[in-house]
Amino acid sequence: MSRKNGVLTSSAVIGVGLSKVGPINKYSWIAMLLLWLLLAMNDNMRYWTTGVLQPSIIEEFKVGPELIGLFAGAMTVAQGLLALPLTIWSDRAGHGWARKYRYMVILAAYTLFTLLTGISILTTTFVAFFVFQALNKVFSGAGEAIEVTAVAEWWPLEKRGFAVGLHHTAVPWGTFLGGLAVAGVFTLFGPDQWRLTLLIPVILIVPIALVFWKFSTRERYEKFEQAVVSAGQTPPLLEVKKGGGKAAPGAFRRALKNPNLMITPVLAGLALAVYTGISLWLPLYLAFVARYSLAETAAYSVLFTLTGGIGQIIWGGVSDRIGRKPTLVITFLWVAIGVLLLQFAGGHVLWLVVIQLFLGLATNGIYPVLYALSSDSSEPGAIGLGNGLNMTGQMIGGIGPIVIGILIAAGGGFTAVAGFQWSLYFMAGLMLVGVATIVLFTRESVGSFKKHDWALVSRDACLPDPQIRNKYLSD
Template identity: 35%
Template sequence: MATIKKASLRSIHRHSWVSLLVCWMIWILNAYDREIVLRLGPTISKHFDLSADQWGTVATVVMLALALLDIPGSMWSDRYGGGWKRARFQVPLVLGYTAISFLSGFKALSGNLATFIALRVGVNLGAGWGEPVGVSNTAEWWPVERRGFALGAHHTGYPIGAMLSGIVASFVITVFGEENWRYVFFFAFVVALPLMIFWARYSTAERITALYVDIAAKGMTPPDSAPASQVKGEAWRTFIATLRNRNIALTAGNTMLTQVVYMGVNIVLPAYLYNIAGLSLAESAGMSVVFTLTGILGQLVWPSLSDIIGRRTTLIICGLWMAASVGAFYFANTLTLIIVVQLLFGLVANAVWPIYYAVACDSAEPSATSTANGIITTAMFIGGGLAPMLMGSLIAMGGGWTTLHGYTVCFFVMAGCALGGALLQLFSHRPPAMAVQLDS
């Protein structure tokens, strides 16, 4: 019989809320540093005189870097230990990749295409590694019964970071001129430095022990953040066992296809608004992030709903919704309709990622949480890395930057990917039921 447990947000300890706030702010910075390059797609293409397929190749190289260190970094993190120790990986990672991003703001260091790409690859190596570590850290400071809510709230930082990337890019181009577009890279490190100093001091064994005692005393389930075995070769055996988990493997495939959609929209939409809709570089950067407004709402609603109706059912609904909304860009032939379709797309565009991570956390062995999240993240970034090259090629084959046909093909290909991801969930196993009483 299912166990009924109270999981009121009013009963959540302050340490959980503080950790969520810190990890949420880290996630905003991570999203900003990734997405800012996509917002500047037309500007960078113009500055370096890149065609559609050339820009797609550049973006692919930069985005695939996100996938390279996720699994080995996650395994290292799990082997060292979870809970309060996880911050020891977050702090240097965040400071490292935001510092590299800061350096890429100087024209003397990123003045040619090769050095610019190298610096952005360096940023994404750290940002990709940091994602599963940050997701695991969030999950390990919250009771299991509220994992969906915590990861959903955490992930609202991504659409906020994406939205900030559009706002800041538009502001910099408007105020300082398009020749000074690199100024956008100065933002993240300035915020990260004091935040990481605070987090390094706050994340302690004493605090997380007190938190777990409080969670258990209130009838909820504390996370299991015990370190993995240190036996030689055990980490790789854990990785293989985690990869063979049917739910994790299928959800990784779902994640990859969905990221083709998400990254595809980020590649296609700024270029579409600039070259087809006739907006300026600043306007196209700003208008391409309208979907993040409803993305924030979606990340609060759908992950919380997945705690009640199940992860699989929620992901199927979101996948069908995403397919329909991306396909609807075909009918969006005015700026008003483009805004409406963006808002509809946004309701699910960002919502699925915390659910994917919740599936990984639910399905993995306690000592392999970050490893499972690393598998999800790697699949996501492979899809995200392939998307720019795919979309750039489709636009080029359709006639280039200024021809509508290529963009239309992109929208329908993305809709097909979203539908394919939803179909994968039909073959996943239903997890054991656990009724949760929500008193928030």
Template identity: 35%
Template sequence: MKTKAIAGLGAIHRYSWVSLLVCWIIWIINAYDREIILRLGPSISESFDLSPDAWGIIASLIMLSLAIMPIPGSAMSDKYGGGEKRAKFQVPLVIGMAVLSFISGIKIVSQNIVLFLALRFGVNLGAGWGEPVGVSNTAEWWPKERRGFALGAHHTGYPIGSLLSGLVAALVLNWFGADGWSYAFFLAVFIAVPVMVFWSRYSTRDKIETLYRDIDSKGLTRPDALENLAGHRKGLLRKTIASPVITVTALTTLLTQIVYMGVNTVLPPYLYNVVGLSLAESAGLSVVFALTGILGQIIWPSLSGKIGRRPTIIICGIWMAASVAALYFATTSMLVVIVQLVFGLVANAVWPIYYAAASDAAPDGGTSTANGVITTAMFIGGGIAPVLIGRLVSMGGGWEASTGYIYCFLVMAGFALLGAVVQIFVRRVRSVSS
């Protein structure tokens, strides 16, 4: 049996690195546009006089819109084709999402809650559709042996986008005051358009063929066969759902996303109402975990290629449960920062591992469909989180009472632990990267 080589990163072809850079920037845009509304939660709630339950329902509906298009959209992407075809499929999604976000930030639009929410719903339709497409794009430009690293590096864009959302929200609120919160939605379009124009021209069949020949010459494993990138394959969704690795990992993803989005939803009002920070300070300080999230997304996904996806997921789940539970003790700004930094080491790291596990187990030509299942599960969890947070905060006495926030921290810790436990039911799958 031939043993595949594990090439150093210096041996990876430049086309892989360029694709990673582009997909990383796209991921920053996606994360920023998705997270910015949570950073602005207290400001939006004050502008429209929303109760915790009302804001929870609104945020939930916006987040659930992320779950509508990943499976049908990723299946469409697989039918259209992989490699350079998938890159071109991605272009209108990213630009369209950024344009809708820009429009939602116009003052006359943002003051109409129905129109504003409709546009944010549209933004997240595109963001949810674009996520598995972008993940698959990254996976198809890298050898399988380096898939964990590539997806981990790609996903460092999310904590950066999340961190950027907090910083921009804080700056906008400082510059324009509490009534100027909607201006934070303007940023994405100015990054998205030039990046996507470049990507549409850079991605060609010649580059994919050259890259795959280079992968072969170094004794590595192609991401997929060239014929599988042609598209129009049938039965991919049925084959994907039949995989226990993908379905159980999707369940873990759903549970973990409740935790992740729960923290994102609850921290800004907790810092504002309980710790006593200003609106701008609470927006900025609520994304501290993104700093260590960047580091974690290199360490854990790379480690998963050595010790296996499942053991890594279990370790990260237990770590996440302990760190979220520790927010119970974070009653000062300093303690909030310390706990967030610990939480951040795994908070963002798990997503590329879930996607790598799904990509490893995907049927031929079905990488995006497999990732779409993971994405859909993730966004269903994201839609559950705000409603759950709003209910728990209300049960504890409302925005200004600390009891409801304690309920949130403990319940989310339980979900994180449950996400690790269900991995026991995943059968071991032999692959070059697990």
């Protein structure tokens, strides 16, 4: 190992896919823990109002299925509005340890608007509530993309899929813990005090953010890079540092010509349409059709998140081995089957539990694989750009709750079964569209499936421009 121009170099770490690598260093694990907690707080701030709190919101503001579906859809669109410009803004400020500077600005913004939503006097009308939540989503969506990028920059390249998968368990497991917290608040104070739940992640995120700020320093990041090289692994910013720390001019234009970087946002949007659709469908179905109490609804609506985290770890690691593309096909088909099974969830609480646990094994596992694919396909210095495109594509997910709200209304309203069943068929159909899109319009980036891959687009078009990459690797 040697250091040249301030950059760690080693003949053993230029390529990814080494047969033997050492253990993961302590700095990666510490960064994982802190960024996991930050994403968990972000996720609960973002999704409670479009999930477990929906019945309470409906009761207070007296809104119908079309309006509540439109609200959830608009919130999904909002989280992608500024994701791309803010992630590019984050890339330009620095990578690795230095990413914290602009990330903290974004974190402060989405935390502030959650706090304002939780103040009763400020949200006495549905319009005011809508505005504060839309502003929260605008910044929290970009926050997630940057949190994922930060994890990728604190872990060796050989473990990127596993790392992103483990980190993203903060979404399902954080949501599960959040659902229990909501149920606890409802039990103690009553469902009409639902705004109190929003103060929980606001209070918790401040000390976590301060610890991450103190942890993420230049000196500690250099020690992390040395530990990675010593273990025979590839430093995640090796190519970025060789290129001067910034993406080559024209990175955004080239990204728009890369099928992988343009299709992963579409896939993320389809997957999120179903995820937000399930998050809307379950509490409404349990509260108004199955007739569970609002406290029970809050707890039972998040059961699928228990296995959601397990699925993220499994599928992220599997994608490192067999490839991103076959893993995505499997998970999209899995969700399609699980969604169709939800029509039997109202028969008995045991069925509700079993079906949700089966469904959860894939619902969340899709996203880390998509993030890993976009990271693989991005040019050096532009991973934030690739992940920002991914988050921007999630705006497509807004169609899920909007259509579901329309279908529930058309089927007879909140207390009728028909609209809920039509919604399940709609969500399963979106997953099948995703499967066809994966097969035809993406190319494999890693794993054993790479040499067997086929699509209507070329491999060269889907991976980073080799001339740009060679420029970064040249002395």
